[in-house]
Amino acid sequence: MNRIFRLGLGIMTSIGGFVDIGNLVTSGITGARFGMSLTWAIIVGTIGMTLYGEMAGRVAAVARRPVFQAIRERLGVRTAMLNLVAFVLLALLTLAAEIGGLALILEVVTGLNYLVWVPLIGAAMWLVVWRWPFSLIENLFGLLGLALLVFVVALFVLPTDWGALGRNATHPWVPAQDGHPMYFFYAISLFGACLAPYQVVFFASGGREEHWTTKNLQEMRLNALIGFPLGGLLSIAIMAAAVVVLQPARIDVNHLGQVALPVVQALGPVGLGLALTGFAAAVFAAGTECTLAIGYSISQYFGWQWGKDRPPREAPRFHLACLGAVLVATAFILTSIDPITVTVVSVVLGAAAVPLTYFPVLVVANDRTYMGRWINRRWTNGIAVVFLVGMMVISIVALPLIFATKAGR
Template sequence: MRKLFAATLGVLSAVGGFVDIGDLVAASQAGARFGMAHAWVLLVGVVGICAYAEMAGRIAAVSGRAVFDLVRERLGPRVALLNLVASWLVTVITLAAELGGVALALQLATGLSHLLWVPVAAVAVWLVLWRMRFELMERVFGLAGLALLVFAVALFALPTDWAELGHGALHVGSAGAGWPAYWFVAVALFASTVSPYEVFFFSSGGVEERWSAADLAHARSNVLIGFPVGGFLALSLIAVATVAYHPSGTSPDTLEAVARPVVSALGGAGLAAAVLAFFAVTFGAALETGLSAAYAASQYFGWQWGKRVSPREAARFHSVLLVGLLLGVLLLMTAVDPIRLTEYMLVLSAVVLPLTYLPILVVANDRGYLGDRVNGWWTNLLGAVFLLLIVAASLAAIPLAIVTRMGR
């Protein structure tokens, strides 16, 4: 338990990336349509995000500065500005989707339209970001997101053929839906596991917690515990949907449908746990994306930033937070479907991924910042291979979206 408490920054970072509002439905739809055939995507994503999150955490601990702060200094303002604009837009769109996810979870709990809950969700997120200490925030919402383990519990209560489930995870197939649709879902799931805001949030969180070179072991424990937990939660969603929906060929397209197998297995207690999990992971993701947008903008322009300083001392940082939340509310008030919005966000995220991860690899090899703590050959090999996968996903995202009409 002590190690879990120590790794809550990694857990919150991973929950926001692996199981936000889009992934709750996208992972379930992947299981319903293709069974366990995308399990390998999560495995690759976990390995890759662990490699780059470790670099980002090491950069924060050794240099005392966040990744985006160093990207501007190392690569110059023009390259960093391109990175900022692309990642900021994707992150704010994601923030809007997460606010919509919180509202949908409250709709599931109360029966009231999610549009009524959108302003309430935005105010609640702003109050937490404004008033709650960073360490308390990461512990409360990082651990609350673990309520999603109810899907793993439900898997044991459902009539699960474990041998068939394992065979499906080792067999790559399109299940009759066509290979373009299979690869579109693969790219979308991959993009969700390595969203740009995850590493921005993680490295900035390390600075918020005042990591130093003496905290490198702590930073690695956050990575090696937190991000695999996020991958396991996403895998549980896929597995439950595989058992509950894949044999019939139906596909869940709402949060209520995603929760239905848990209710079938565990009754009212399962529904309560699922609603709590949906609320916790989407609220946590809203906190993460809101902070990430403000972190990136403030670090680029050299403003005072962070929750460790008072709002008066970091007025521009908190102003960017507020602007992001207001933009998210305005976008949702157009009655756009939050789940559909996230699907488009995942495609955009896949396109801009190289702009995020290449600079991290460059900075992690700069002895001017890290001294003898630069990447070793193994980390560079893993980072380079993963970067090639990121570039491939970036190039394939839009063509696959057009050919498959967003995976339909």
């Protein structure tokens, strides 16, 4: 039973990090606009996240070093600083999107303007990071996030044409009214939603929090191989539900509440309650992951004491970094910038920044000094290199596509 509960880290990472506000929004938008023709982007992104997540977890377990400490030791202070700055800026933007997304969920529930909820959400997120035990966070939000499986149930209740969904997924097409730039912009957004760099930092640092060693490698791999694909499955289910309900009605998703419409049509108020519970759990969990990942990365780079379960008097700078991250992200959303726009931009920039985080992980995972006999296998390196080259191409075209498509509008 204890081993089952320990899988909560992988479940939380998939539900709260994989299916976060970015994935909820982009899956809904792409399903409504492109049908299932972008399913391949979620599948490829899931494979990449699973591959590099396993690598980062293995580095944490074998080298017994968190990600940014290993990066600094292996690549040097200056290169690691570039990685750190890029990572923190992107994670702050992602955290702002999570806070704004949760505020939008509460707007749907209460009818109050989302800006009313933003400072309260920021305060709640900080209190959870500061006061709640790590095990409580991962298990509670992991279990509540499983409410998103209601989208899978909805597909069986709705008049779903499974054959049409399958043909659409296996024969991608570009709608004439959108064109290739818009299609590939949203393909990149799905990649970014699946491959958010903070997931790698959180997953590996969480392993160090739980004191992973080589004895935990099997457990770590189960976390990665079960958790991340589960997130991918839920993303595809959300996309498919949008295809069944939103696309025929020509509803263009511009609010998070519209993503839940397929569940409402299938299951009524009960379905809506489950969907909103899953949304809130996933987005809040992702926000705590982002917050912790920022504190982890800064503390690991500078060699400070860090750890979720360390009280502030033992790791004051770690907790201050987490607090600062929440304050900056909250202030950014309070400028009244559209949270959906922030979300879409953050996931596209996240895809562009993937090489900065993932390349160092690949380097360390192939270093015998750190990994001994647990270095990457040849087939792992082959897939990882092909994947990384593809992401480098994406990093080049991402910014031009943001301007060419006006951030997908």
